[in-house]
Amino acid sequence: MKIVYMDNNATTMVADEVREAMRPYFSELYGNPSSMHTFGGQVHRKIEDARAKVAALINAEPEEIIFTSCGTESDNTALMSGLLSNPGKKQIITTRVEHPAVLNFSKTMARRGYRVTFVPVDKMGRLDLDELKGSITDDTAIVSVMYANNENGVIFPIKEIAEIVRSKGIMFHTDAVQAAAKLDLNVKELPVDMLSISGHKMHAPKGVAALYVRKGTRFSPYIIGGHQERGRRSGTENVASVIGFGKASELAREHLSSDNGRLRGLRDRLEKGLLETCPDARVNGDISSRLPNTANISFEYVEGEAILLRINEYNICASSGSACTSGSLEPSHVLRAMGVPFTAIHGSIRFSLSRYNTDEDVDIVLEKMPGIINELRELSPYGRENGR
Numbered sequence: 001m002k003i004v005y006m007d008n009n010a011t012t013m014v015a016d017e018v019r020e021a022m023r024p025y026f027s028e029l030y031g032n033p034s035s036m037h038t039f040g041g042q043v044h045r046k047i048e049d050a051r052a053k054v055a056a057l058i059n060a061e062p063e064e065i066i067f068t069s070c071g072t073e074s075d076n077t078a079l080m081s082g083l084l085s086n087p088g089k090k091q092i093i094t095t096r097v098e099h100p101a102v103l104n105f106s107k108t109m110a111r112r113g114y115r116v117t118f119v120p121v122d123k124m125g126r127l128d129l130d131e132l133k134g135s136i137t138d139d140t141a142i143v144s145v146m147y148a149n150n151e152n153g154v155i156f157p158i159k160e161i162a163e164i165v166r167s168k169g170i171m172f173h174t175d176a177v178q179a180a181a182k183l184d185l186n187v188k189e190l191p192v193d194m195l196s197i198s199g200h201k202m203h204a205p206k207g208v209a210a211l212y213v214r215k216g217t218r219f220s221p222y223i224i225g226g227h228q229e230r231g232r233r234s235g236t237e238n239v240a241s242v243i244g245f246g247k248a249s250e251l252a253r254e255h256l257s258s259d260n261g262r263l264r265g266l267r268d269r270l271e272k273g274l275l276e277t278c279p280d281a282r283v284n285g286d287i288s289s290r291l292p293n294t295a296n297i298s299f300e301y302v303e304g305e306a307i308l309l310r311i312n313e314y315n316i317c318a319s320s321g322s323a324c325t326s327g328s329l330e331p332s333h334v335l336r337a338m339g340v341p342f343t344a345i346h347g348s349i350r351f352s353l354s355r356y357n358t359d360e361d362v363d364i365v366l367e368k369m370p371g372i373i374n375e376l377r378e379l380s381p382y383g384r385e386n387g388r
């Protein structure tokens with residue numbers, strides 16, 4: 001049966017062109033890019049080509065790109081560097097809706113003696129900029145605010161935020177893992193010091209990512225060893241994946257504007273169709289500032305996990321707003337921060353599209369969902385209480 005994959009904010013399919021670009025590095029081109037011989041040297045040159053392509057995606061200079069193993073490593077590296085480069089300063093400012101790569105890193109640092117300010121969002125998922133501004137002190141080492149949210153797709157005004165933060169001489173990092181390849185990012189016009197992106201969210205393989213560090217930014221490496229990445233991130237390079245990341249960045253640049261219009265069309269049709277056919281459905285997040293590929297919809301009085309299991313029978317892949325961790329249903333911290341009611345958080349589903357989704361995919365979801373939601377509501381204790 002056809003797979004209807006609408007979980008692209010979790011991870012994406014590796015593009016055929018990316019797989020082809022990587023293939024030689026699993027076989028004949030296995031040299032170590034750090035080796036003196038020509039055999040290794042040719043791999044080194046290809047890594048530098050890939051670096052230039054990743055840099056071009058965000059209009060950075062190649063030497064401003066550090067390859068890492070994942071978006072989480074990029075985020076951790078940026079924050080740790082912010083703390084180590086500002087010794088004596090003990091405050092981290094971030095938001096309540098960050099990915100765990102930033103959120104849990106900050107919580108861990110709080111247990112190690114740092115003070116963390118988590119800036120709130122309103123019910124549309126928009127950041128309170130006055131609160132952010134007001135929380136900056138002489139003790140602030142780094143501010144980290146995500147570009148776009150992975151759960152609801154809400155885009156924060158990063159240029160404005162970066163200007164506020166840097167006008168006070170404080171380091172600013174943005175987690176752009178969900179924004180890269182979906183929005184036109186240009187670090188020449190975006191006054192950020194550091195920016196994270198990750199390959200597997202943009203049709204490159206898992207296990208490769210990058211941290212952009214603006215020229216002149218004080219930087220402390222997180223992984224220390226040999227001289228790779230000019231001593232800023234040691235460890236023999238994940239060569240094939242880096243090459244794939246370069247190819248994926250090139251493709252993203254080529255497809256960006258055409259993909260976005262098409263994806264927005266598909267997403268809007270999906271969203272409108274679901275809202276029309278499923279009673280008590282609502283969209284979570286500010287629809288006026290949102291990634292074109294993401295729809296987060298709450299089907300009230302139904303369990304998201306139950307919806308996922310039922311749509312899974314038709315090979316439809318999406319995510320729910322509650323994660324089944326350690327045997328308990330942990331409601332989404334993002335939707336909680338937005339003040340979404342309990343019954344709506346538990347029934348929330350994220351559909352996230354990519355350039356490989358088709359009209360037929362949307363038709364399949366629109367055909368299957370209303371029946372599933374009605375059926376589950378009949379069974380739901382919340383539904384019965386509410387006379388459904």
Ligand code: PLP
Pocket residue numbers: 009010069070071072073075099101146148149150175177178198199200209
């Ligand atoms: N930041 C955001 C916004 C994400 O969505 C993710 C992954 O879901 C990450 C960071 C972590 O990226 P990675 O899976 O490459 O570690």
